[in-house]
Amino acid sequence: MARPWLCLGAAAFLLALVASHLRFCRSPFLGTFDLFVSWRIEKPLYHLDVGWPKHPEYFTGTTFCVAVDTLTGLVYVAQRGDNIPKVLVFTEDGYFLRAWNDTVDTPHGIFATSTQYEQSVWITDIGSGSYGHTVKKYNSFGDLIQVLGTPGKKGSGINPIQFDNPAEIYVEDSGEIYLVDGDGGLNNRLLKLTQDFMMQWIRGENGTGPAQFNIPHSVTVDSTGRVWVADRGNKRIQVFDKNTGEWLGAWSDCFKEDGPYSVRFTPDEKYLIVAQLNINRLILLSAPPIGNIGDCVVVNTVQLASQVSPHLVDVDRRTGAIYVAELGAQQVQKYVPLK
Numbered sequence: 001m002a003r004p005w006l007c008l009g010a011a012a013f014l015l016a017l018v019a020s021h022l023r024f025c026r027s028p029f030l031g032t033f034d035l036f037v038s039w040r041i042e043k044p045l046y047h048l049d050v051g052w053p054k055h056p057e058y059f060t061g062t063t064f065c066v067a068v069d070t071l072t073g074l075v076y077v078a079q080r081g082d083n084i085p086k087v088l089v090f091t092e093d094g095y096f097l098r099a100w101n102d103t104v105d106t107p108h109g110i111f112a113t114s115t116q117y118e119q120s121v122w123i124t125d126i127g128s129g130s131y132g133h134t135v136k137k138y139n140s141f142g143d144l145i146q147v148l149g150t151p152g153k154k155g156s157g158i159n160p161i162q163f164d165n166p167a168e169i170y171v172e173d174s175g176e177i178y179l180v181d182g183d184g185g186l187n188n189r190l191l192k193l194t195q196d197f198m199m200q201w202i203r204g205e206n207g208t209g210p211a212q213f214n215i216p217h218s219v220t221v222d223s224t225g226r227v228w229v230a231d232r233g234n235k236r237i238q239v240f241d242k243n244t245g246e247w248l249g250a251w252s253d254c255f256k257e258d259g260p261y262s263v264r265f266t267p268d269e270k271y272l273i274v275a276q277l278n279i280n281r282l283i284l285l286s287a288p289p290i291g292n293i294g295d296c297v298v299v300n301t302v303q304l305a306s307q308v309s310p311h312l313v314d315v316d317r318r319t320g321a322i323y324v325a326e327l328g329a330q331q332v333q334k335y336v337p338l339k
Helices: 010-019
Strands: 021-026 033-038 046-048 062-068 075-080 087-090 096-100 107-114 119-125 134-138 144-148 166-171 177-181 189-193 199-203 216-221 226-231 236-241 247-251 262-265 271-276 281-286 298-303 310-315 322-326 331-337
Touching: 062 322, 062 331, 075 107, 107 166, 107 310, 119 166, 134 166, 177 216, 177 226, 189 216, 189 226, 216 262, 226 262, 262 310, 271 310, 281 310
Parallel strands: 062 107, 062 310, 166 216
Antiparallel strands: 021 033, 046 331, 062 075, 075 087, 087 096, 107 119, 119 134, 134 144, 166 177, 177 189, 189 199, 216 226, 226 236, 236 247, 262 271, 271 281, 281 298, 310 322, 322 331
């Protein structure tokens, strides 16, 4: 609750500085300064797990993305650099298990999923080499299982499907696939594929209107059937119906300072977690009820250190832990929810 505007002397100013959050503005009268005293203190919801990983020296490149396999607890980190392993595998407790490098050129997004029959790791590859402009499925040991797109060739084709800098993939438990294609490339689109890799629907083109994108950068799906896309260049999140692709609405009010880079839900789906790279921040937005997108509301923030540059995040759907791939710091950090 904010108190009214007060004109304070020097002594009161110092006391207020210690006791409160401060904001100044110039008074229209006599050129004086007024002081706004806010007594609202934000309660932290997460704390940094300083012991994760156990051996950070395995981060030898620029960490672009991270994925958690909720069933196994394995954490996959994809990094870029020359003559380094492109994918690192850690345990939930932070112990390094293995690394692999085959057929990965320039990773951008990563997603991990498990069934009782297989463990899968999906990687979007934006490289210009022979493996680039593809979305690839691996097993947990790095064996290539499936390739979507035309390796080494960028494009906008549908049959056969082609990509240009595919940014991120999200795979539901049913096997249905959602892709955002266009991290600065030819395409600005959202695609849904069936579990058999058949095109179900496609939305988007370059622009600022509804269902248009300017660098669609991250995608996630909630349990009510809504697809959430971080429309990075337009500084907004757009929402679609997962069955039809119908545009449901957009949020932009929360992104005046910086656009959204990554979107993921907390396990209870109360909050949507968004990474903002340029201001080194994670924000938690209140998830709207079914049938009402409404306006975005910031519930909590996690302010990261300067120049950390959070790029993409993932959430363990069992524990609620947030893993953050940080470009500037060249590391992945784990944030644990406070009980």
